[in-house]
Structure formats: C-alpha cells, structure tokens
Amino acid sequence: MTFPYEALAAFAQQLLERSGVPSGKANLVAVSLTASNLRGVDSHGLQLLPQYLEQIKAGNIQPESDGHVISENGACLLFDGERAFGQHVAAVCSDHAVRLSQAHGLGMAVARESNHYGAAAFWSQRIADAGCIGITICNASSLVAPWQGKQPRLGTNPISVALPGPRRWLLDMATTTVAMNKIVNASLSGRETIPPGWAMDAEGNPTTSTAVAIKGLLMPLGGYKGSGLAMMVEILCAVLSGGAMSTEVGGVYNRAKPMRTSQMFLSIDPTRFLPMEDFVERMTRLVAMMKSSAPAEGFDEVMVAGDPEWRIEEQRRRDGIPLSDGAWTALREAAVSLNVPLPSPAS
C-alpha cells in the first residue's frame, strides 16, 4: 500500500489525537515519523506508531507531559522528560541547545526520563535548520553485548550530525552494524534471513535468521570500536543526565517498564569560526572532493551520508510512501479500534 506523505501524516496525527495526545504534540510525532518514511528510513517511521500507542496505554509514554528544565548553567542545560513523548523532549531540548549556542557559540542540552524520539536525524536537522551544526545522540534499550561479552548491556546508541545550509551531508547511524528496527522491518516485510554481521542469537552465536535475531543481540559496529562509541553515547547522555543507564533503560517494544532514555543535543554555531558563506562553500568543496574519487568495483558513483535518503525523499514525495504489509496491518488495526478513517492510497 502506497500513500501520499500528507495523507499519512494526517492519518498518524488523528491516531495520536484519538489516543489522547494533545494536538501540537500529535502533529510533531506524526510529522517526524512520516518524515522518516519519506527519507526511506522505514525502520524509524510509522511502523513505530502502533508501539507508541501501546506505550501510552501502558503509561510509559505520558502524552500530556511537558517535562521541565532541571538546571541551566552557562551553555549547559539539564532536562527531565517526565515520560513525555521523546519527540516533544527532542524538540524542546534542540531549541534550548540552539538558544544557548546563540549566546555562547556552543549549547548542550541533556535530557533524562525521555522516550523514543524516532530517527535522530530529524532533531540534528532541526538544529541545522536554525543555522547551527546539530549533533544528537541517545542511549536505548540493551540489545547489544559489550565487546567480549554475550549479555545485552548497550543500546544501538545512534549518532546524528546535520549541517546548516544547502543539503550536502547528513549523518545518522547506529553504533551497531544495523539498528534493531531494521531487523523488525525485515520481519514485518516477511524476509526470513538477514545478512551476516547484523546479529547474534541469545547465546552470542552469529545468526542470519530474522526470527532468531529478533530474540537475540545486535552486533556492535566493527567490534570493540562500536562498543566504545556506544559507551561514549551512554556517558554523554545517561551518565551526565543522571538518568537510566544500560539495562535500566526500557524500550519501545517493552511494555513492562518505562523507557527512561537519555538524549543529548549539541548545537555549534559555525559562524563563531568562519562566515556562513565560507562554511557552505567549504562543505560544497569537501563533498566534491569525495565524489571526485573513481567508484569502486560494483558502484557507479561515490555517495556521501544523506545522499541515498534525499534521493528516496524526492521520489517518495512524488510517488507516495509504500508501507510494508506488516506495518500497514498494525496501523489499520489501530485505526479500526480508534475509529479513525483510513488514508486514501496514492493514485
């Protein structure tokens, strides 16, 4: 099933509003999730929405909560999410980081007691849209064994960096080989196997079975380095926030306890270092230097981070967003039970 972006975003907003989410927050969550589908990152798109709705029922997401600033000290702000939507916490904290960087050149907001915030890129890009370099990272439910271990202790702990100015480069990566949602996505799409290197079974043995991987562990990116990056994220988010660390964090698929994730938002004003037009010119030149490399065997061209998603976005804005059978089934069921009309498919 393929739908226009606007129809899906409006549909998602209605599902949220009927679940008791105030209109502004419902819009923020709906738009940010649908934007991820638009970019082709379906793992962080609307397939998460039925999970969010269940988490509202479970009390783990408190849709009316606004959270509050615990402290502001120089360029540093500490925020208590009070189980609000992660997207709400992310929007508020991104904007605080931008404000602080306008005053100091740098601004850093760290939130605790937050929830899943969707794709990290949406929030780094929010900072970038305000004219600053945006960096966001967050801890997540334990699905990864630390290097040399076989029990889950770390999350996929993603890193996203976005830049002001025209679209040149946008990084959003889990510190595992892949994000867990990619395995969920494989399952929802009915793919029985996943590539080697993605996951281990519950005993720590490598697996290519989608079903086994869902109950198993993700592999850290490049072994000890991925584990090191995931710890860096854990420290800059959860150690600093005073919030839940490692196995204390819940998860978007876990109803038994609140997610309690911590998130960090860093804003850097590049104009404290050089004029914006120079920044944009240098980024344009740097990306051109990458693309000037001859392509490796099997590739037609060199792409940089962000390129694949922007191309899909252009195509999906035109042709609509395809949903997997699994994702659409869950959304339709939610719509029926909430008495929300289904969106019209793309023509």
Add this chain to the structure above:
Amino acid sequence: MTFPYEALAAFAQQLLERSGVPSGKANLVAVSLTASNLRGVDSHGLQLLPQYLEQIKAGNIQPESDGHVISENGACLLFDGERAFGQHVAAVCSDHAVRLSQAHGLGMAVARESNHYGAAAFWSQRIADAGCIGITICNASSLVAPWQGKQPRLGTNPISVALPGPRRWLLDMATTTVAMNKIVNASLSGRETIPPGWAMDAEGNPTTSTAVAIKGLLMPLGGYKGSGLAMMVEILCAVLSGGAMSTEVGGVYNRAKPMRTSQMFLSIDPTRFLPMEDFVERMTRLVAMMKSSAPAEGFDEVMVAGDPEWRIEEQRRRDGIPLSDGAWTALREAAVSLNVPLPSPAS
C-alpha cells in the same frame, strides 16, 4: 631492546633538542610519544620520532613556531598552528578548551596548519586531568577511499574521549578498521601479513600483504559508517578551521608538502550537569554493568576501552618498554648522526 620509560623519554628529548627543538617543546613531544609506548600503543610512540626529525629538516615542522590565536568568540576559539609541532598546538588548544569550559561549561578550540600530534588520547586525557570531559578529533593524510570509491580522500581521522576522575574508560580509535601506523608497525616488526579487513591495494582490492597495504588504502570502519564518521571529523576540524581538507593534507611520512592537519579540542565541564562525585560514582557503576556480562566464547572477561592499555602501562612501567627492531634501528641511526648517547637498556 627494552628500555626504562624515563631513559627513553630523556633520550627522545635529547634527539629533539639536538635537532633545534626548544627544551619545553622537546620535553612535551618526548613525553607524549613515550607515554604512547608505555600504554602499548607503539604505532603512535617513538617510532614516529625519526619521521618528525626528517620533517623538521624538510621544513614541514617548524620547531620554534608557537602558532597564534586567530579568534576567540564565546566558547569557540580558532588557532593557527603555523606548522608548529602538533603536540605544542594540542597542548595550547587543550588548555584553551578547558579555560573556555570553565567560563561557559563548554569550550571548543579548532586548530589549522598543525602537525601530527601523536596519540589523540594524550590530549583528551590532558583535558580530563583538568577536571573536564575531553574530546579530540583530527583529520589526517588521505589513506582511505570514501565508501563506494577507490581513491584516497579521507584520513584515519581518530576520535578520542577521556573522563575526569579515576581511570574507568578511555576511548581512542581511528575511524578506519586500524590506524596506518599499525601497518607500519607490522612492517617494522617484520610481519609479512596483516589480518583481512585492514586494507586494500592501490586498485581497491582487499589485501593481507603488509607490503602491498603500505602502498594501498585503509578500510573505513564498517564501510559507510566509518566513512561517515571520518567525514564528521573532517567537517568539525577542517571545514570549521578553514585549513587543509581531504587530499590537501600532507602526512607524517610525506616530505613533499607540509602536513597542514586540523585538530578539534572540546572540553565539557560535567559539574554543570551533576556533582563530580556523582559523575565518578555513575561511571564506576556503568563500567561495572558492562563487566557484569558473561564473557563471550574465547574470552575470560569483559574489558572496556582503556583497560588493555592501562594493564600494559602497569607492566611496562615496571619492566620497561620494548622497541621493535625497525623502530630501534631508526632511532639509533638518528642518535649517531646527532651525536646523542644511547639510552641504557632495562636491567
């Protein structure tokens, strides 16, 4: 050949002073390089010193240069290294970053026209020793093809993060599978092969030959993610600094042009978020959570970043630092030509 730490550091300092390096800078370079050997990171230790001495002769390192602050704007400082020793630039900029974070909570110094600064961990740790979270990254000579490419466009572009308080965790990693110096080290140690996944030949084909790899390309960590992290480093260092980018950067093994590397130093005052004793207690607890995982097949225990090096440091402080034949031969030749007495081996 094995030498006590103090004898090697003093020997290195003499080699530098006889090459026209002022005493303070000679001490800084000698101590920081020897500290890397002490930690077992021989790739970034004294085997670099003969290269540095050649770079002084070539005019690419200007040993009397101090560099200068170009601008200071809020928490952001821009520095021109003026081809000074990278270690000098790193010490000055680390200290500026700390000072700025004492004023604002965050401080960021970005340097251009610098030189190789040895192991990044020495400088993140310098910031940590001043009570802050220290992060440093730098661009480096192009030895890595961008993802989907086969021509060198990116450096090993390392990331190091160090923490104040007792030794718990210390990250220092290239964004390639390994640092180029590890391949040089394999060569100096007479090892003819390297593990798969480290490098490609000059045509972009994977190789396990040390000799071929030295003339070839390093592989980015985990493919497109390593490439993305390397670009992040290039942007936060070289785009912001206004200095050399990508193929414009020289290299420690390249006499034909100045290195012109850019380096970034970020200091975060954790006490703007929580009391230092809470930070230390939480780090202790987080590391214990990692170590509570059962070890995977083939391992006795879970270690975190920093553990292997601190163990080697303890042993080498006691038993001395072994130098490879290749590294020792080059240092001895330099000593003979500079008329510097050789250090006494460990007893």
